[in-house]
Amino acid sequence: MPTAIDSSNVGTDLLLEMYRTMLRIRRFEEEVADLVEASEVKCPCHLYIGQEAVATGVCAALDKEDYVWGGHRSHGHYLAKGGNMDAMMAEVFGRLTGCSGGRGGSMHLFAPEVGIFGTVPLVSATIPLAVGSALAAKLRGERRVTVSFFGDGATEEGHFHESMNMAAVYRLPVIFVCENNFYSSHLGLLERRAEDNIYQAGEAHAISGVRIDGNDVLTVYKATADAVGLARCGVGPTLLECRTYRWRGHVGPSWDMDVGVKRKDELKDWLAKDPVARVSTLLFDRGIDESRLAQIDRAARAEVGNAVAFARESPYPDKSTLAEHVFYSEKEVC
Amino acid sequence: MRMLTYAEAIREAVVQLLSSDPRVFVFGQGLWSPWYVGTTMKNIDKEFGRQRIMDSPVSENATTGAAIGAAIVGMRPIVVHPRMDFMLLAVDPIVNQAANWSYMFAGQVGVPVVIRAIINRGGEQAAQHSQALQGTFMHIPGLKVVMPSTPYDAKGLLIAAVQDGNPVMYIDDRWLYEETGEVPPEMYTVPIGSAAVRRRGSAVTIVATSYMAAQAVKAVDVLAEHGIDPELIDLRSIKPWDRERVLESVRKTGRLVVADAAWQTCGVAAEIVATISCEAFKDLLAPIARVCLPDVPAPMSEPLEKAYYIGAADIVSAVEKVLVPKEQAWSTKSHSLIQEHTISD
Numbered sequence: 001m002p003t004a005i006d007s008s009n010v011g012t013d014l015l016l017e018m019y020r021t022m023l024r025i026r027r028f029e030e031e032v033a034d035l036v037e038a039s040e041v042k043c044p045c046h047l048y049i050g051q052e053a054v055a056t057g058v059c060a061a062l063d064k065e066d067y068v069w070g071g072h073r074s075h076g077h078y079l080a081k082g083g084n085m086d087a088m089m090a091e092v093f094g095r096l097t098g099c100s101g102g103r104g105g106s107m108h109l110f111a112p113e114v115g116i117f118g119t120v121p122l123v124s125a126t127i128p129l130a131v132g133s134a135l136a137a138k139l140r141g142e143r144r145v146t147v148s149f150f151g152d153g154a155t156e157e158g159h160f161h162e163s164m165n166m167a168a169v170y171r172l173p174v175i176f177v178c179e180n181n182f183y184s185s186h187l188g189l190l191e192r193r194a195e196d197n198i199y200q201a202g203e204a205h206a207i208s209g210v211r212i213d214g215n216d217v218l219t220v221y222k223a224t225a226d227a228v229g230l231a232r233c234g235v236g237p238t239l240l241e242c243r244t245y246r247w248r249g250h251v252g253p254s255w256d257m258d259v260g261v262k263r264k265d266e267l268k269d270w271l272a273k274d275p276v277a278r279v280s281t282l283l284f285d286r287g288i289d290e291s292r293l294a295q296i297d298r299a300a301r302a303e304v305g306n307a308v309a310f311a312r313e314s315p316y317p318d319k320s321t322l323a324e325h326v327f328y329s330e331k332e333v334c
Numbered sequence: 335m336r337m338l339t340y341a342e343a344i345r346e347a348v349v350q351l352l353s354s355d356p357r358v359f360v361f362g363q364g365l366w367s368p369w370y371v372g373t374t375m376k377n378i379d380k381e382f383g384r385q386r387i388m389d390s391p392v393s394e395n396a397t398t399g400a401a402i403g404a405a406i407v408g409m410r411p412i413v414v415h416p417r418m419d420f421m422l423l424a425v426d427p428i429v430n431q432a433a434n435w436s437y438m439f440a441g442q443v444g445v446p447v448v449i450r451a452i453i454n455r456g457g458e459q460a461a462q463h464s465q466a467l468q469g470t471f472m473h474i475p476g477l478k479v480v481m482p483s484t485p486y487d488a489k490g491l492l493i494a495a496v497q498d499g500n501p502v503m504y505i506d507d508r509w510l511y512e513e514t515g516e517v518p519p520e521m522y523t524v525p526i527g528s529a530a531v532r533r534r535g536s537a538v539t540i541v542a543t544s545y546m547a548a549q550a551v552k553a554v555d556v557l558a559e560h561g562i563d564p565e566l567i568d569l570r571s572i573k574p575w576d577r578e579r580v581l582e583s584v585r586k587t588g589r590l591v592v593a594d595a596a597w598q599t600c601g602v603a604a605e606i607v608a609t610i611s612c613e614a615f616k617d618l619l620a621p622i623a624r625v626c627l628p629d630v631p632a633p634m635s636e637p638l639e640k641a642y643y644i645g646a647a648d649i650v651s652a653v654e655k656v657l658v659p660k661e662q663a664w665s666t667k668s669h670s671l672i673q674e675h676t677i678s679d
Contacts, residue, residue: 067407101440110439117406118439122430128396129431132403139359139385139409159426162396169391326475327500328436328444 010218012286018060018217019279019293022052023300025076026276028085031304032075032092032106033253041092043105044121048076050215050247053275054179055080057220058147058240061228062115067133067146069126070119072107073179073246077119077149083111089307095314102317103325115144123184124150124157127176131163134174134237145173145231147224153184155198164205164239171236175227176207178241179214182266185250186259202239214242215275218282245270336519341511343485344374347492348412350521352382355410358496359386361401362414362450363394371416371452372511398424398449402432402501405447410496418451418505419465432501433476444499448492453507453544455632456639464632468543468594469601471503472573478502478526479572483547485515487570490524498526505572507545507595529576531583535565538589538653541580543569543602546593546625546644553649564653572602577609584610588619588660591652595644598626620663623652 029049035041048055055076059068062081070077078088083099091098092106100110107121117133120126130148137144154160155178167174178198182189189196202209208230212223220242227238247267248255255267280293338346351358364370366379366389379387390397394415401411415421421428432445455464471479478500482488488506495502532547533554542550547568554564565583569575584590590610592603603624610622625648633642 069403100438101442103440104438108438110442112443117443118435120431120438122426125399125426125431126403128399128427129403129406131396132400132405133407135400136404136407136409139404159395159399162391162393163399166391166393166396166400170388325437325441327478328441330444330499 010221012283012288014060015279015283015286016288016296018056018221019276019283020296020300021056021060021080022217022276022279023297024085024303025052025055025079027297027300027304028079028089028307029075031308033248035308037253043092043094043107044251045092045106046073046251047246047248047253048073050270050275051179051181051244052076053217053220054177054214054242054244055149057217058149058177058224060221061224062147063144064114066144067115067117067130067137068149069117069130069133069146070109070149071123071126071151071154072121073151074109074119074149075106078109078111078116081111081116082114083109083116085303085307086310087111090311090314093311093314094316095311096317097310097314101325124154124159126150127154127159127163128166130174131167131172134167134172135170138170138172143232145175145228147175147177149177149179151184152178152180152182152189152198153192154178155201156192161201161205164201164207164237167237168206171234173231173234174237175224175231176237176239177224178239180241180243181246183246183250183259188259199239199241207237207239209239209241211241211243214244215273215278217275217279244275245273247271335516337514338485338517339511340485340488340506340513340515341372341374343489343517344492344506345376345378346517347489348375348378349381351412351493351496352378352386354521355496357408357410358412359388359409360412360414361388361397362390362416363392364416365389365414371414372508374511375414394420394423395427399427399431401447402427402445405445406435406443410446412448412450412496414450414452416452417454417463418467419462421449421451428471428477428501428503429474433474435476436500437476445501446496446499447501448495448504449501450504450506453505453509456509456643458634458636458639459632460634461631466507466596466627468505468572469596469604472602472605473600476501477573479505480526480570481505481544481572482524482570483510483544483568485513485517487524487530489517490522491526491570493521494523494526497523502526505544509545510548513548524570527571527574527576529570529579530568531579532566532568533564535563536587537563538591538656539565539567539580539583539587540591540593540649540653541567541569541606542593542649543572544595546595546649549646550593550649552646553653556646556650557653562653562657569602575606580606581610581614584614585617588617589656590618590622591625591649591656592622593625593644593649593652596627597629598624599629601626619660620656620658623656625649625652
């Protein structure tokens with residue numbers, strides 16, 4: 001694994017911005033965990049706590065018009081790319097004002113204004129779709145790139161391999177970001193594949209594969225920036241294996257319900273690698289005082305609080321609209 | 335009026351779509367071949383370039399998924415599956431993704447993709463080179479399914495499908511490729527969801543799809559020669575299907591035969607029959623008949639194939655069954671209006 005990059009190359013403003021994004025994700029997810037525990041939120045929520053550096057580092061290297069596709073655990077991707085927090089919270093609450101009009105919930109997020117045309121929970125399903133948006137950009141002669149976020153489980157699907165080959169053969173501007181958190185639901189990585197070698201799948205498809213520390217936001221940022229450079233100049237796709245860990249269970253707020261006691265020891269190690277704390281340490285070393293960091297945290301908490309209030313005040317979709325939107329009609333769009 | 339074959343009509347639609355809309359591209363296996371998808375794509379790559387006519391890797395799933403992703407961000411792809419059987423490797427992108435996308439995101443974006451699924455059967459190709467799966471895809475909300483039977487509709491429905499803005503499965507049957515018919519040279523559309531009445535009549539309603547609609551044209555000639563006056567409806571669109579047109583016809587004739595060259599169970603014919611039973615039961619003068627394939631995989635050996643596939647003669651036989659006088663209709667006694675008929679394919 002490459003060693004962490006020299007953080008002095010990244011400006012303090014950008015680092016502060018990344019810290020802010022990571023905290024917004026963290027506080028959002030903690031709130032959702034509480035809401036699920038209190039049964040106020042009922043849809044399946046797959047929390048991103050512990051993985052914030054991946055979404056944040058990747059999206060910091062992208063432009064607003066670049067495309068991002070995600071999966072079931074995509075709250076972090078949505079916020080990092082610039083999606084509206086109120087709209088996501090309202091969606092999690094199943095409200096009409098949600099980013100998907102209350103028809104998707106946590107697992108279906110949509111923010112086309114920042115390049116998110118859908119995150120969906122069918123494992124690996126958006127990988128070929130990401131190849132398609134990269135193909136569209138290439139056919140149209142655009143400079144935008146596409147990022148496909150998926151977990152380690154998705155690399156066991158045929159979608160992944162077909163998509164890698166296709167992206168390679170057409171040299172498409174797509175970056176495959178595998179967030180390897182070592183579990184697919186309850187099952188550990190080495191119970192599902194013979195070797196811990198996801199990044200090498202790139203090589204098999206003539207794609208550069210890079211394994212990085214996914215809990216180090218600067219490493220993620222730098223690796224993504226390199227991949228974006230290759231994609232924009234027509235060299236083609238990159239596979240990034242970002243090694244990280246989800247602190248909570250596969251779905252919902254529990255800490256280790258899915259995998260039992262064995263995971264507790266691992267979790268202790270990974271809690272010590274908290275990606276958010278690592279950035280606050282870096283900022284502190286650069287002379288940013290604690291009160292400034294605390295202010296960022298207060299702002300994130302306030303934003304989450306406002307989002308919850310917005311969601312609670314928002315109406316549910318009317319039952320008379322049950323059959324609307326089965327087919328798309330341009331007339332329907334405001 | 336100019337005559338074209340069904341295959342030529344498809345090709346002309348593709349050429350006109352590519353010429354008129356820069357968002358259109360074609361993606362699938364065999365597109366650079368002069369024969370892989372009949373002649374429907376012949377030399378189009380030479381005219382429009384291989385960036386827009388992409389002969390894909392052997393990856394139905396990624397090809398279909400990539401087309402859907404491109405459609406979501408504003409392109410108008412036509413995905414070609416030279417055999418519908420192989421398209422089953424792409425069921426996730428078609429059913430889980432394309433069909434659900436508009437609904438999952440509350441109609442904020444459409445998926446303007448056309449999935450061209452070719453039925454390619456007969457000739458001892460057996461079970462995995464023969465399937466007609468329109469019933470399976472008719473089941474899925476959010477997916478439109480069309481099945482033209484004439485060159486005119488082959489062109490007009492393909493253009494309508496690309497312009498629709500929703501995922502449309504366009505199913506063409508290679509047994510129809512040599513059919514000829516009048517096709518206007520200009521671009522035109524045939525509305526999705528609208529059936530065509532091929533013959534007006536009063537004795538019995540025949541509803542048929544695709545290849546069986548072409549066979550039904552032959553069948554009604556035979557029936558007419560025997561003094562029977564059938565109404566023939568070519569469904570053209572499987573989903574949405576023209577319920578009003580069919581209901582209106584059955585209310586008039588009181589008798590119905592549905593012909594669909596696919597498996598009977600949960601198929602297109604089953605849905606039509608169920609709808610008529612629910613909504614026009616009192617108008618029926620006799621039990622309905624279905625002309626479908628038996629629930630058996632496609633066989634190989636020629637004698638078995640002959641026993642398996644259906645055609646005009648089967649439609650004629652089915653009409654005979656439903657044309658019993660009303661007073662005998664609900665008894666089990668056999669009845670024959672036409673003693674002999676010969677139909678060649």
